[in-house]
Amino acid sequence: VADESVVERFRAWLREHDLPVTAQRLAIAEIVLEQGTADRHLSAEEIALELSARGGKAGTATVYRTLDVLVASGLVVERDFAEGFRRFEPARERTEQEHLLCTTCGQVGEFHDERVGRLVADAAASREFATERYRLVIYGTCAQCRQGAAQKPRAEMAHS
Numbered sequence: 599v600a601d602e603s604v605v606e607r608f609r610a611w612l613r614e615h616d617l618p619v620t621a622q623r624l625a626i627a628e629i630v631l632e633q634g635t636a637d638r639h640l641s642a643e644e645i646a647l648e649l650s651a652r653g654g655k656a657g658t659a660t661v662y663r664t665l666d667v668l669v670a671s672g673l674v675v676e677r678d679f680a681e682g683f684r685r686f687e688p689a690r691e692r693t694e695q696e697h698l699l700c701t702t703c704g705q706v707g708e709f710h711d712e713r714v715g716r717l718v719a720d721a722a723a724s725r726e727f728a729t730e731r732y733r734l735v736i737y738g739t740c741a742q743c744r745q746g747a748a749q750k751p752r753a754e755m756a757h758s
């Protein structure tokens with residue numbers, strides 16, 4: 599269920615900036631800003647698919663344009679994990695979020711550990727470097743995929 603208040607904030611932001619408040623834009627915002635499904639990092643393609651699954655209609659160009667507007671509003675953060683496409687997630691108070699990306703299933707998880715921030719700050723400070731921002735993405739295989747691989751019968755493994 600989408601956080602109504604966040605979608606309302608987007609509606610207000612559109613009005614303030616004299617941008618059209620369309621059903622399409624609100625439907626896209628609802629999908630991206632949806633709460634409860636932890637660690638969602640959707641691509642524009644996934645958003646378009648979900649929109650049509652919910653009976654909405656919008657071309658890819660509209661989805662991209664709306665995502666740009668959502669990012670400009672500060673309610674959505676764009677992520678680039680060097681996969682050749684962008685992912686979008688709701689903006690949170692904490693900006694330093696570490697990510698784990700499963701290269702098998704594409705699932706993105708996240709965590710926050712203050713020690714990482716301290717390590718980065720120390721490493722930069724010792725080199726007289728003023729840190730603006732940093733990001734950490736751990737690429738690998740998630741527990742589910744590892745489990746799936748382990749459960750595969752040997753014969754099947756040999757053939758694949």
Ligand SMILES: [Zn+2]
Binds near residue numbers: 700702703705740741
């Ligand atoms: Zn996985």
Ligand SMILES: [Zn+2]
Binds near residue numbers: 639687
């Ligand atoms: Zn994230």
